[in-house]
Structures are given as C-alpha cells and as structure tokens.
Amino acid sequence: MRLELVKRPQRSMLFSALSPFIAFVLTIIAGAIMFALLGVNPLTAFRIYFIEPISQVWQLHELAIKAAPLILIAVGLSVCYKANIWNIGAEGQFILGGIVGSIFPVLFPQFEGPLVLPLMLLFGMIGGAAYAAIPALLKTRFNTNEILTSLMLVYVAQLFLDWLVRGPWRDPQGHGFPQTIQFNDSAILPELLPESGRANWGFVFALIAAVLIWILMSRMLKGFEVRVLGSSPRAGRFAGFGLSRMVFFAFLLSGALAGLAGISEVSGAIGQLQPVISPGYGFTAIIVAFLGRLNPLGIVAAGLVLALTYLGGEAVQSALGISDKVARVFQGMLLFFVLGCDTLIHYRIRLTGLSAPKLEAAPKLEEAR
Amino acid sequence: MSADQDGANLLEVRGLTKIFGTLTACDHVDLNIAKGEIHALLGENGAGKSTLVKMLFGSLEPNSGEIFWNGQAVRITSPGTAKKLGIGMVFQHFSLFEALTAAENIALSLDDGSPISTIAAKARALSYSYGLPLDPLSLVGDLSVGERQRIEIIRCLLQTPQLIILDEPTSVLTPQEADKLFETLERLRSEGKSILYISHRLEEVKRICDRATVLRHGKVVGHCNPRQETASSLARMMVGNEIQAVVRAPAEDIETAPVLLQIRELTRKPATPFSIPLRNINLEVRAGEVIGIAGVAGNGQGEFFESVSGEVLQQDAGSVRIRGKDAGGLTITGRRLMGAAFVPEERLGHGAAPRMKLSENLLLSRHATDGKMLVGAGGMVKSDAIYTAAQRIIKVMDVRKSAPDPEAAALSGGNLQKFIVGRELDRRPSVLVVNQPTWGVDAGAAAHIRQALIELARSGSAVLVISQDLDELFEISDAITVMHNGELSKPLPIAEATFEKIGLLMGGAEPGHAEHTLETA
Numbered sequence: 001m002r003l004e005l006v007k008r009p010q011r012s013m014l015f016s017a018l019s020p021f022i023a024f025v026l027t028i029i030a031g032a033i034m035f036a037l038l039g040v041n042p043l044t045a046f047r048i049y050f051i052e053p054i055s056q057v058w059q060l061h062e063l064a065i066k067a068a069p070l071i072l073i074a075v076g077l078s079v080c081y082k083a084n085i086w087n088i089g090a091e092g093q094f095i096l097g098g099i100v101g102s103i104f105p106v107l108f109p110q111f112e113g114p115l116v117l118p119l120m121l122l123f124g125m126i127g128g129a130a131y132a133a134i135p136a137l138l139k140t141r142f143n144t145n146e147i148l149t150s151l152m153l154v155y156v157a158q159l160f161l162d163w164l165v166r167g168p169w170r171d172p173q174g175h176g177f178p179q180t181i182q183f184n185d186s187a188i189l190p191e192l193l194p195e196s197g198r199a200n201w202g203f204v205f206a207l208i209a210a211v212l213i214w215i216l217m218s219r220m221l222k223g224f225e226v227r228v229l230g231s232s233p234r235a236g237r238f239a240g241f242g243l244s245r246m247v248f249f250a251f252l253l254s255g256a257l258a259g260l261a262g263i264s265e266v267s268g269a270i271g272q273l274q275p276v277i278s279p280g281y282g283f284t285a286i287i288v289a290f291l292g293r294l295n296p297l298g299i300v301a302a303g304l305v306l307a308l309t310y311l312g313g314e315a316v317q318s319a320l321g322i323s324d325k326v327a328r329v330f331q332g333m334l335l336f337f338v339l340g341c342d343t344l345i346h347y348r349i350r351l352t353g354l355s356a357p358k359l360e361a362a363p364k365l366e367e368a369r
Numbered sequence: 370m371s372a373d374q375d376g377a378n379l380l381e382v383r384g385l386t387k388i389f390g391t392l393t394a395c396d397h398v399d400l401n402i403a404k405g406e407i408h409a410l411l412g413e414n415g416a417g418k419s420t421l422v423k424m425l426f427g428s429l430e431p432n433s434g435e436i437f438w439n440g441q442a443v444r445i446t447s448p449g450t451a452k453k454l455g456i457g458m459v460f461q462h463f464s465l466f467e468a469l470t471a472a473e474n475i476a477l478s479l480d481d482g483s484p485i486s487t488i489a490a491k492a493r494a495l496s497y498s499y500g501l502p503l504d505p506l507s508l509v510g511d512l513s514v515g516e517r518q519r520i521e522i523i524r525c526l527l528q529t530p531q532l533i534i535l536d537e538p539t540s541v542l543t544p545q546e547a548d549k550l551f552e553t554l555e556r557l558r559s560e561g562k563s564i565l566y567i568s569h570r571l572e573e574v575k576r577i578c579d580r581a582t583v584l585r586h587g588k589v590v591g592h593c594n595p596r597q598e599t600a601s602s603l604a605r606m607m608v609g610n611e612i613q614a615v616v617r618a619p620a621e622d623i624e625t626a627p628v629l630l631q632i633r634e635l636t637r638k639p640a641t642p643f644s645i646p647l648r649n650i651n652l653e654v655r656a657g658e659v660i661g662i663a664g665v666a667g668n669g670q671g672e673f674f675e676s677v678s679g680e681v682l683q684q685d686a687g688s689v690r691i692r693g694k695d696a697g698g699l700t701i702t703g704r705r706l707m708g709a710a711f712v713p714e715e716r717l718g719h720g721a722a723p724r725m726k727l728s729e730n731l732l733l734s735r736h737a738t739d740g741k742m743l744v745g746a747g748g749m750v751k752s753d754a755i756y757t758a759a760q761r762i763i764k765v766m767d768v769r770k771s772a773p774d775p776e777a778a779a780l781s782g783g784n785l786q787k788f789i790v791g792r793e794l795d796r797r798p799s800v801l802v803v804n805q806p807t808w809g810v811d812a813g814a815a816a817h818i819r820q821a822l823i824e825l826a827r828s829g830s831a832v833l834v835i836s837q838d839l840d841e842l843f844e845i846s847d848a849i850t851v852m853h854n855g856e857l858s859k860p861l862p863i864a865e866a867t868f869e870k871i872g873l874l875m876g877g878a879e880p881g882h883a884e885h886t887l888e889t890a
Contacts, residue, residue, distance in 0.1 A: 220748045221744050224732060227725070232724075235718055238711070238713060240679075240705070
C-alpha cells in the first residue's frame with residue numbers, strides 16, 4: 001500500500017473551495033491534541049480560545065483592531081504573490097510605515113489640525129513603499145533573491161525602531177522608558193463607534209483596500225498584467241509587460257499598504273512609538289493571504305480568523321495559564337495545513353495496493369514538459 | 370478471448386471510447402496492428418489521434434472498449450504497464466534534460482539501476498547498428514533536434530518494444546535526416562517490430578506505411594493501403610471533403626514596393642550557454658510578399674524571432690526597421706503600435722497564457738494596439754468587448770472548443786494555433802512575423818492559415834514566415850532563405866528554389882557556415 005499523487009488535468013474547483021475548510025478542521029484536530037498534551041480539556045480550551053473572545057460587542061471591536069493590519073498587509077501581499085514575487089518583509093515595511101508616519105507627532109508635536117492625520121497616513125505609505133523599494137531595486141539590478149533581502153530587512157527595521165525609541169526619539173519626560181511622547185489628539189486615528197468599543201478607522205481602510213485591490217485584480221488591465229506575469233512570464237513578455245516594472249509595482253503597492261497598516265496601528269491602537277509595535281502582523285499576513293486564496297475578499301474573512309487566533313492566545317493565557325505563544329502555534333499549523341491541502345487542487349490521491357503490482361509509477365517526464 | 374483468432378495481430382483495439390465532458394474524443398475506435406507492419410494513424414487535429422495513443426500508452430484510461438495484446442485482453446493503466454507489455458513511444462515534444470548527457474537521460478527513464486557506463490555502451494552499440502549514430506556522453510544541450518530525437522528513439526528501443534509509437538517524428542528533421550529515419554523504420558519492420566506512425570505528411574505516409582487508419586471527429590472513417598491512395602484522396606478521408614489547395618497569385622511589382630520590414634546587420638550574442646548567436650543578418654520584406662525562412666530547429670530561429678519582435682531589444686536601433694522607421698530600441702508594444710504583429714512558435718506559455726481564457730488571451734497581444742476598443746477609462750478591461758472580439762476570431766478561424774470561452778490549455782494544439790494566428794490577422798497588421806504557423810495543425814486548418822497569410826501579403830502587408838516545414842514554405846513563399854547556425858542565406862526566389870538546394874543549405878552546406886560549429890559547442 002502506498003499513496004500516489006496523480007496530477008489532475010485541470011485544477012479542481014471543488015477542492016479550491018474546500019481546501020481552507022479542510023485545513024481549518026485539521027488545525028482544530030491538531031490543536032485538540034496539543035491542548036490534551038498540555039493537560040487541558042480541549043473542549044474547554046477551544047471555548048476559551050475561539051468562542052469567548054468574540055462573545056461581546058467590545059470584543060468584536062478588539063477583533064477588528066487586530067484584523068485591520070492583517071487584511072491591509074495581506075491584500076498588498078496577494079498582488080505580489082499573484083505576480084510570483086515573494087515579498088516576505090511586510091513586517092519591516094509595516095514598522096517603517098509606523099516610523100515615517102510618526103515624524104510629525106514626534107518631531108513637531110505643536111503642529112495640530114485636520115491636516116496632521118492625512119499627512120501621517122501619506123508618510124506612512126511612503127515609508128513602507130520606500131522600504132519595499134530596496135528589495136525591488138536589488139532584485140531588478142542585481143538579480144538578488146527577494147525572499148532573503150526582504151526578510152533580512154525586517155530585522156534591520158526592528159532594530160532601527162528600537163534604537164530610535166531608546167535614543168533620539170525617546171520621550172525626555174518619560175522616566176527613561178523606551179518610548180516616544182504620546183501623540184497629540186489630532187494625530188490619533190479616531191474610533192469608529194466610541195460608545196461601544198475601541199475599533200478605529202484602520203478597519204475601514206482595510207475594507208476599502210480589499211475592495212480596490214479586488215477591482216484592480218479582476219477588472220483592470222494592470223491586474224491582468226499581474227496575473228499574466230505571475231503565471232506565464234514568457235507570455236507576459238510577449239504581451240509587452242515588463243517584469244522589472246512589475247517587481248517595483250508589486251513591492252511599492254504592498255509596501256505602501258503595509259506602511260499604511262503600520263501608521264494606522266501606531267496612531268490608532270497604540271498612540272506612540274514603542275520598541276515593538278507589531279506582534280508579527282507582517283508575517284501572519286502571509287498566512288492570511290494564502291488562507292484567503294490570494295483573493296482580496298477571501299482575505300477579509302481570513303484576516304478575521306487569524307485575528308481571532310491572537311485574541312484566543314491572550315484569552316487562554318489569562319484563563320488557563322498557557323503561554324500566548326500558542327497563538328503562533330495555531331497560525332503555523334493553519335498555514336501548514338492550508339498549503340498541504342492546496343495540493344489536492346492540482347493532484348488527486350490514488351491508493352496503490354499490492355494487489356495490482358503492474359501499476360508502478362512511471363516516470364512522469366512527458367507530463368513535465 | 371479475441372474475436373479474431375488468427376494470431377497475426379500484435380495489437381487489437383475494439384470499440385475504444387473516451388469521453389471528456391460532453392466531447393467524445395474517441396468513439397468506438399477499432400484498430401488492428403499486425404506484426405511487422407508500419408501502420409499510419411491519420412487524422413486532423415482534434416480527430417482523436419492523441420487521445421487514442423495516450424490510451425494505448427496508458428496515460429489515459431478509456432471509458433469503454435477493449436485492448437488485446439497478442440490475443441490477450443489487457444488493461445493498460447499506466448505508461449509503466451505499457452512499457453512492460455512492450456509498447457514504446459517517441460513523443461513529438463522531447464522530454465530530455467538539457468544539462469544531462471544522452472546516457473544519463475536514458476538511464477533516468479530505464480530506472481533499473483544499471484550503471485551509466487553499461488547503458489552508454491548499450492546505447493552506442495544500438496545506435497550504430499540502427500544507423501542512428503549517437504555519442505551517449507554528449508550533453509543534450511549541445512545536440513541538434515535531430516540528434517535529440519535519436520536519443521528518444523534509442524531510449525525507446527533499449528526497452529525492446531514490440532510496438533513503437535512515433536508521434537510526428539519528421540516535423541523536426543531536414544529531408545536528408547528524415548530519409549535516414551525511414552531507413553531505420555524499415556529495418557525495424559524487417560525485424561518483425563510493429564510501428565504506429567502518426568503524421569500529417571501524406572507523402573511520407575504513402576512512402577513508408579503498409580496500412581493506414583483514418584480518424585475523423587473521434588471515429589474511424591476508414592482503413593486503407595496508403596500506397597494505393599493519392600495524397601489528395603487521403604486528405605479527403607481525413608477532412609471529409611476536398612481541401613482547398615492554397616492559391617498563390619503571383620506577387621506583382623514587388624521590386625518597387627516599399628520595404629516594410631528591414632533587418633540590417635542584426636547580431637546578437639548567445640543569451641544562455643544553450644542558445645545560438647545571431648551573426649550579421651540582413652533581410653528585406655516588401656509590401657505584398659511572403660518571405661520564408663527555412664532551417665532545422667535550433668539554428669537561431671527562436672533568437673531571431675525574439676529580436677525582431679522586440680521581446681529582446683537591439684543596441685543598434687537601425688538593425689530592425691519597421692515601415693521605414695528604426696524599431697530596434699522599441700519594445701514589442703512599440704513595434705506593435707508601428708503596425709507589426711507576431712506569432713511565436715510556442716503556443717502555451719509564450720503565444721498564450723495556458724490558464725487564461727481565450728478572451729483574456731486576446732487581450733494579451735492586443736491591449737495596446739486596440740486599447741480604446743478593449744480597455745476603457747482608468748484601465749478597466751471591457752470584458753464584453755474582448756469576449757465579442759474573441760468569439761469573432763473563433764468563428765472566422767473555425768476554432769473548435771468545448772466551452773464558450775475555455776482556458777487556452779483546454780484547446781488542442783491546432784485549434785489554439787488557429788486562435789493565436791487569427792488574433793493577429795484580425796488586426797490587419799502591415800508587418801506579420803510568424804514562427805511555425807501550422808506546426809501540428811491539421812491539413813484543413815493549415816491550408817486555411819496559409820491562405821490567410823498569402824492574402825494578408827497580397828493586400829499590401831509584409832509577411833515573414835519561419836518554418837521547418839519545407840512543403841509549407843514552397844507553398845506560400847515568394848522567396849526562401851535558410852537559417853543555419855545563426856546565419857541567414859541570401860533569399861532564393863521561389864522559381865529558383867528546389868528542395869535539394871534548400872535541404873543542403875539547411876545542413877550548412879553553404880561555404881562560411883560550417884566553420885562556426887566549434888565556437889557554439
């Protein structure tokens with residue numbers, strides 16, 4: 001007995017739709033085993049992890065706060081990945097967006113008024129885009145691998161932020177704590193419905209970005225260009241689409257959205273710069289992008305699910321005393337199973353029994369061409 | 370078990386049927402192949418030849434029907450099963466790794482753990498005994514297409530098959546190389562091996578095949594002895610009606626017509642270790658004429674096409690001129706906007722994006738030239754307009770498909786080619802450069818495409834056709850030139866050109882060609 005993967009003649013629509021759900025079920029099963037090994041009743045743990053964090057209205061606001069950056073970053077990344085360009089450094093672009101967007105409230109705290117916030121958002125996007133331009137430039141000029149360069153730049157960004165808030169940008173009245181001054185009121189992203197919870201405009205930005213990117217990818221020539229270059233680069237070249245231009249377009253777009261997420265987080269949920277402004281949103285957004293099938297509307301749903309894993313992690317920590325790192329474990333398992341289940345879209349599984357020894361695997365060379 | 374107990378048949382196929390969705394690709398096909406015969410399988414593209422062969426080789430499973438091998442009912446469920454039975458196949462598209470040697474490539478498919486040196490020795494012995502000399506230790510990347518085919522044939526023969534299936538084997542060979550192949554096939558026949566020979570070249574089927582089975586729309590329409598038929602009677606069986614012979618009105622006043630496409634001293638360094646440099650190419654194509662470029666595959670045609678189309682830019686802007694203006698520095702989009710159109714050799718992945726619909730593939734080459742019609746304000750694609758335009762091309766070119774707007778990969782090669790050529794003709798370009806216009810396309814559709822190319826030229830456009838099919842070039846060209854090892858010979862007016870002259874040029878006979886061979890190795 002052995003399992004054999006047989007390539008399907010065309011992708012299976014059924015499994016395209018089912019794959020995220022199968023992955024979710026498998027994650028739950030693996031999660032139950034993990035909780036049982038930790039000595040917790042899995043049913044109790046799942047109630048605390050997945051149900052309780054969203055049982056009250058204010059908690060839904062918290063969910064929106066966590067989901068907003070994930071969705072914003074992931075829709076940008078979906079464009080990159082559709083173009084077969086691998087931006088892994090959204091975390092760094094997020095941080096740079098937060099830093100550059102904070103120039104006004106930190107260096108010019110006396111500058112107030114309705115112009116402050118739009119300028120901050122704009123600068124946040126510019127910061128993220130400029131930081132993303134570095135791996136794009138390295139790739140187009142020197143043919144470097146963008147996975148490595150964009151990833152390594154994340155650590156540069158994290159340390160740069162750390163240095164800023166401990167050094168030149170530290171609040172002089174902050175008793176030596178590594179943080180900037182609190183932003184003035186006109187630099188704070190307003191809450192949507194202050195009477196019921198903390199959710200701010202960042203979530204609206206995320207939804208708008210998702211719809212715009214959806215239109216771009218499905219209705220516009222630029223989106224067509226992205227899809228052609230991503231799926232068959234040679235046909236893209238024949239169409240006259242430039243690969244270098246596409247590398248810049250994808251990196252600048254995703255960088256700008258990650259930067260927008262960064263400054264929204266800093267001016268909304270946090271209100272100042274701190275040594276750490278992201279619990280790994282830029283990396284989790286990669287999972288969100290794939291769980292959402294690289295479709296902006298799917299990403300909105302996936303963003304909410306992944307946001308829940310963060311809230312659930314905090315909940316089990318306070319209620320059961322399990323480390324909130326369990327959230328990372330859930331995210332990792334989810335990505336693992338999503339990618340695994342995606343195999344079913346292009347392959348079907350065939351059980352090869354001992355009863356039919358003639359059915360040996362033939363070299364599939366001819367299909368590879 | 371078999372209804373027919375005479376035992377002389379190596380392979381018998383009874384009522385083999387394969388259904389894809391609503392399309393019956395093979396409809397109760399019967400086929401008998403005797404021991405020691407060369408059996409031709411004829412049919413247009415989409416007639417079901419490939420489907421039938423894939424079922425015989427185990428890549429597809431039939432919905433119903435029976436296969437008898439030496440009188441025994443068998444189920445061929447995988448290529449491995451087919452090989453065990455003694456069925457070998459030489460594919461039209463080679464499956465060889467360029468960076469490995471011939472012997473290593475053979476070892477990969479034998480998969481029996483014998484050392485490379487043993488395999489190399491066996492392959493060498495076999496290749497010489499069949500008159501297909503091959504150095505098993507040479508890198509595939511350095512070999513010509515004809516030599517690569519030899520590897521495939523040797524690889525197949527090493528498995529000592531009883532039945533060898535050859536899919537369009539001569540499409541990549543010079544006339545002289547093809548003759549060599551025929552000798553080998555006749556030798557195999559005399560040893561009692563059977564050969565199933567798939568080809569659309571009726572003359573060679575008449576020459577070497579003992580019997581023929583003709584398929585049309587998935588059904589067997591007849592068995593015949595090709596030697597007793599004429600090429601046109603065979604074609605009539607395949608197509609179901611008379612094929613319109615291509616009509617080529619003499620081109621008039623060509624000498625005074627304006628030059629629409631001019632190549633001046635085009636030179637290009639090899640882009641990869643396996644590609645051919647272009648050496649000082651000069652060519653003029655005037656309004657109203659068709660110029661054909663002959664040559665064995667892999668002699669720089671692909672590199673030349675990329676340079677002319679603008680997928681690769683030239684340093685000297687004057688080395689490619691379109692309608693009297695320098696175009697060497699312009700991208701493919703810029704050259705299209707000057708009135709040029711291009712059809713590359715590879716359909717899937719170059720001329721068309723496989724996983725995209727036909728309507729989207731229309732947009733692929735036309736988004737700039739038909740910008741206003743297909744793309745609206747703000748870069749929004751007019752999906753209705755591209756759908757309508759795609760349907761118009763599908764109708765004009767008689768593209769056969771299973772859905773209103775299928776993915777390109779879902780079409781048979783010939784039908785996709787009709788769409789890709791139609792997509793460019795629909796623009797009425799003033800310069801058209803086509804690489805392999807009818808490669809793998811059935812006789813009826815090929816005649817349609819060739820006629821369309823001639824008519825485009827006669828209506829005042831310049832048409833440049835790169836092809837390995839000499840019959841085709843003689844049918845449509847006003848002058849023929851030969852590309853060999855990155856160089857282009859002087860165009861021969863069609864009245865002076867003969868198969869023999871062109872064949873010799875293709876082999877590199879012209880002085881000044883052969884001496885470069887070592888450089889490129």
